[in-house]
Amino acid sequence: MEDGWHVVAADRDSDALDALVHSSPGSAPLSTEVMDVTDRGAVVAALARLGTLDLLVNNAGIAGKRCAVGTISEAEFRDVLRVNMLGIFIASQEAVRRMGKGGAIVNIASASYLVSPNVPHYGMTKGAVVGLTRSMALEFRRHGISVNAVGPGAIDTTMQSALSDEQRAHLARIYSDGPMPPDVIAAAVRYLASSEGRRARGQMLIVDEGTSLGIDLW
Numbered sequence: 001m002e003d004g005w006h007v008v009a010a011d012r013d014s015d016a017l018d019a020l021v022h023s024s025p026g027s028a029p030l031s032t033e034v035m036d037v038t039d040r041g042a043v044v045a046a047l048a049r050l051g052t053l054d055l056l057v058n059n060a061g062i063a064g065k066r067c068a069v070g071t072i073s074e075a076e077f078r079d080v081l082r083v084n085m086l087g088i089f090i091a092s093q094e095a096v097r098r099m100g101k102g103g104a105i106v107n108i109a110s111a112s113y114l115v116s117p118n119v120p121h122y123g124m125t126k127g128a129v130v131g132l133t134r135s136m137a138l139e140f141r142r143h144g145i146s147v148n149a150v151g152p153g154a155i156d157t158t159m160q161s162a163l164s165d166e167q168r169a170h171l172a173r174i175y176s177d178g179p180m181p182p183d184v185i186a187a188a189v190r191y192l193a194s195s196e197g198r199r200a201r202g203q204m205l206i207v208d209e210g211t212s213l214g215i216d217l218w
């Protein structure tokens with residue numbers, strides 16, 4: 001917002017949007033849309049209210065219930081796929097129709113696309129986001145629209161609230177100061193949305209303090 005963007009925050013949770021508005025500076029150009037990103041009608045209606053669009057950040061996602069591959073239910077599996085994959089597909093497909101040359105899409109994937117203990121369905125969807133990012137980058141390149149992704153490590157948000165004490169202790173040990181603040185990811189998005197960052201196409205910027213490098217092996 002401080003970069004001059006008019007930000008429209010969309011979420012299916014109106015309380016989360018209210019909290020965001022209250023925590024943002026009063027003068028910032030921020031508006032909100034309550035919608036489910038998997039509801040194409042709601043996405044189209046929200047985009048119509050916007051007019052043109054310069055940047056889409058596909059951030060909505062769910063981690064799903066923690067469980068092993070052997071115990072996950074089909075309903076749970078489908079739910080995570082629907083939000084994390086279908087949501088990005090629908091929002092991107094509709095948004096790109098309203099973007100001109102110079103537009104950008106940034107998808108929020110996850111460093112856990114490499115391997116995702118206890119949430120295998122979540123990790124799978126984030127791998128799919130990386131694949132879709134590359135395919136969209138190739139297709140939309142001819143329209144002058146960049147598509148890239150950010151792969152966060154552990155970020156201090158409500159998504160982390162489902163972690164056990166043991167998992168929290170592990171994160172406290174492998175990160176310099178525990179899970180990272182969301183601002184770290186906002187900075188990566190800001191870079192990919194900048195005129196310089198838009199030169200990147202189909203890339204994922206992993207921001208995880210190197211924890212996916214196999215640090216436990218050293």
Ligand SMILES: NC(=O)c1ccc[n+]([C@@H]2O[C@H](COP(=O)([O-])OP(=O)(O)OC[C@H]3O[C@@H](n4cnc5c(N)ncnc54)[C@H](O)[C@@H]3O)[C@@H](O)[C@H]2O)c1
Pocket residue numbers: 010011012013016035036037038058059060061062063083087108109110111151152153154155156157158159160
């Ligand atoms: N927190 C982490 O450690 C972490 C790590 C890697 C990637 N990510 C990714 O970052 C993104 C943001 O997650 P977060 O950590 O802020 O989690 P969060 O749970 O705090 O926020 C996710 C938001 O998405 C919204 N949402 C979920 N399904 C939706 C839908 N169908 N339509 C509209 N809104 C919907 C929720 O209401 C919630 O406000 C997600 O894509 C997540 O997978 C998070």
